[in-house]
Amino acid sequence: MKRLFAHSPRKASWRISAIPLLSLAVILVLIILIEGPLAVSDYSPLALLGCSALALLLSVKHRYLTRRGLATGLRRSATQILPAIPMLICIAALATTWMLSGVVPTLVEYGLLMLNPQWFLVTACVACAMVSVITGSSWSTIATIGVAFLGIGTAMGYSAGWTAGAIISGAYFGDKVSPLSDTTVIASSTCDVDLFTHIRYMMITTTPAMVISLIVFAAKGLMTGGAPIEGSMDMLSGINSTFNITPMVLIIPAITLIMIAIRISTLKVLIISSLMAAAGVFVFQPQLQMSVAEVITSTFAGYESHSGIEAVDSLLSTGGIMGIIPVVYLVVAALIFGWIMIGSGMLASVAEFITRKLKRRTSIVSATLATGFAMNATTADQYLSIILTGNIYRNLFKRNMMEKRLLSRTLEDGVSVTSPIIPWSSCGVTQATVLGVPTITYLPYCLFNYLTPIVSLIVVSTGFKIKSKIKKTA
Numbered sequence: 001m002k003r004l005f006a007h008s009p010r011k012a013s014w015r016i017s018a019i020p021l022l023s024l025a026v027i028l029v030l031i032i033l034i035e036g037p038l039a040v041s042d043y044s045p046l047a048l049l050g051c052s053a054l055a056l057l058l059s060v061k062h063r064y065l066t067r068r069g070l071a072t073g074l075r076r077s078a079t080q081i082l083p084a085i086p087m088l089i090c091i092a093a094l095a096t097t098w099m100l101s102g103v104v105p106t107l108v109e110y111g112l113l114m115l116n117p118q119w120f121l122v123t124a125c126v127a128c129a130m131v132s133v134i135t136g137s138s139w140s141t142i143a144t145i146g147v148a149f150l151g152i153g154t155a156m157g158y159s160a161g162w163t164a165g166a167i168i169s170g171a172y173f174g175d176k177v178s179p180l181s182d183t184t185v186i187a188s189s190t191c192d193v194d195l196f197t198h199i200r201y202m203m204i205t206t207t208p209a210m211v212i213s214l215i216v217f218a219a220k221g222l223m224t225g226g227a228p229i230e231g232s233m234d235m236l237s238g239i240n241s242t243f244n245i246t247p248m249v250l251i252i253p254a255i256t257l258i259m260i261a262i263r264i265s266t267l268k269v270l271i272i273s274s275l276m277a278a279a280g281v282f283v284f285q286p287q288l289q290m291s292v293a294e295v296i297t298s299t300f301a302g303y304e305s306h307s308g309i310e311a312v313d314s315l316l317s318t319g320g321i322m323g324i325i326p327v328v329y330l331v332v333a334a335l336i337f338g339w340i341m342i343g344s345g346m347l348a349s350v351a352e353f354i355t356r357k358l359k360r361r362t363s364i365v366s367a368t369l370a371t372g373f374a375m376n377a378t379t380a381d382q383y384l385s386i387i388l389t390g391n392i393y394r395n396l397f398k399r400n401m402m403e404k405r406l407l408s409r410t411l412e413d414g415v416s417v418t419s420p421i422i423p424w425s426s427c428g429v430t431q432a433t434v435l436g437v438p439t440i441t442y443l444p445y446c447l448f449n450y451l452t453p454i455v456s457l458i459v460v461s462t463g464f465k466i467k468s469k470i471k472k473t474a
Contacts, residue, residue: 012064014353017346020055020337021388024048028381040381042326045333048384052337059344073343078335083189085328090270091180092324094277095136096299099318100288101280103252104134105243108145109236118224120158121166121217124149128170129210134253136180138171138420142431145235146171150435158224164437165445166217172417173210173448177202179270182327183382183416190390191408196269201405204465205413205456213447238312242305249284252276274299327383334387342391351392361402365410365460368393369453372414382419382427386411403467406460413456417449 027047031039059065098104108131116123128149132141146167153163175181177199188198239245256273264272281288281295290298302320305313341347354371358364371392375385390411397407419427423439432439460466 010063012059012345012349013062014349016058016062017341017344017349018353019058020051020341020346021350023054024051024337024384027051028384044381044384045329048330048333048337052333052340055337055340055344055346059340059346064344064346069345070339070343073339073341076338076342078339082335083192085331086267087185087189087195087270088182088324088327088331089321090267090274091136091182091185092319092321093299094270094274095180096303096318096320097274097277097281097295098134098252099316100285100290100295100298100303101252101277102243102245102249102284103277103280104131105239105316106245106247106249107131107134107253109239109245113236118221119218120153121162121221122214124153124163125166125170125173125214125217128167129174132171132174133178134174134180136175136178136182136184138168138175138181139427139430139434141171141174142167142434146435150437160435160437161441161445162217162220164431164435164442165447167435168420168431168442168446169210169213169217169448172420172446173206176412176416176452177206182324183386184412186331186383187386187390187408187411187416190387191394191404191411193405193408194265197405198408201465202409202412205409205452205459208459209448209451209455212451216447234309235312238307238309239316242307242312242316244285244287246284249280252280330383334384338387338391347391348395351395354392355396358396359400361400361463361466362457362461364393364396364400364402365406366457368407368410369414369456372411373418373453376415376419376425377422381425382415385415385419389415406466410456410460413452417452421446421449 024047027050028040028044031043031047035043056065108127128141128146131145132138135141149167150160150163153160153166176184178184179195179199184199185195188195191198252273255276256269259269259272278295278299281290298320300321302323303316303318305316307313307316338347355364355367358367368389372385372389375389376382390407393407397404419425420431421439421443422428423432428439432442435442
């Protein structure tokens with residue numbers, strides 16, 4: 001046991017320190033080639049644990065490890081990542097109770113009723129954004145009402161690229177600013193930023209990108225037009241056959257928004273909103289005839305819709321708390337990897353090599369965006385990209401007295417929204433497969449997804465709402 005710890009530790013070499021990171025990238029690339037991009041999420045925890053073992057062996061062999069360093073690494077890694085776990089659990093509970101109480105079905109129906117041929121692209125984008133915000137999932141949004149909108153758009157004369165671009169832009173906008181989104185929670189937790197502070201700060205770059213996207217979609221719609229069709233009626237019928245659609249149920253998200261506005265702590269908001277929604281099951285959805293025990297069971301094990309319409313059942317079914325467990329596994333594996341890499345000084349060595357010539361705010365943010373995108377392209381996984389990029393740049397932001405919320409926002413701007421436009425990433429492959437539209441076809445029309453990093457660079461170059469003591473010039 002004593003051999004694990006060096007009495008006279010050496011400073012970690014960046015070449016040796018890069019081996020676990022490069023090994024992780026190689027393993028994930030092999031997984032993509034052998035099993036396909038969708039398998040990345042299944043094998044990522046194992047890959048992280050394997051590379052953690054490799055990092056430990058290298059740090060022992062080259063005498064990088066000390067007891068003090070290991071304790072520091074555990075503390076720092078746990079502080080960054082552990083807060084995400086209770087948040088993810090509460091989010092899973094909220095998603096299920098909002099579904100059972102009728103909040104999600106009501107908002108989905110209202111979104112579908114907004115359809116108009118000339119404003120179809122705008123409507124599709126806004127409706128997908130709304131559903132993604134309230135579900136916290138771009139994937140389920142695209143796989144459900146996104147698929148429905150694609151069919152409607154084709155019937156209205158819109159190309160598959162334009163329609164898919166509007167759907168994905170809206171879904172990822174909603175996912176990015178939703179307090180129910182796992183990527184949003186992980187980004188804020190990695191940087192030790194309050195969830196709602198993180199979301200509010202993201203709106204500075206997210207809102208202009210979305211507004212520009214909607215303007216372009218509106219211009220295209222006004223030029224193209226089309227004829228109205230009844231393509232959404234089956235979905236509306238399926239929703240109404242299961243849930244009681246009433247505007248009264250919207251009091252639950254309204255109170256939730258008020259709690260957010262008056263800055264009640266994130267966990268309290270999630271817990272209170274979940275309890276309100278659980279009570280709402282009995283008030284607004286008595287036809288479900290669920291007992292208290294059944295509501296609790298569904299919150300843990302998930303709810304499965306049986307409307308008989310596949311698109312509706314896919315949208316209205318939830319995995320509950322158990323459905324979030326794979327993400328929790330990934331978070332814990334990332335914690336262990338971060339523990340060894342930080343405790344041995346190996347991550348600091350790699351970060352120093354990458355960032356040693358970065359001095360000014362704009363160049364630091366630019367490098368963070370580029371690294372996040374590169375991690376996305378290399379690992380094909382947005383969760384890993386957020387955590388690894390955050391750890392690489394965390395000390396640099398701190399050293400230059402730049403806010404933690406700027407780092408968390410930049411991670412989302414460079415990682416979360418760019419994942420679906422990388423053809424071989426898990427997000428890119430999933431959306432292309434679900435919609436039946438190749439990534440290269442919809443890529444030019446995912447306006448929000450590539451406008452966001454651009455807006456992020458413009459905003460940081462102006463210094464708008466950025467508090468720091470370093471120079472504001474580029």
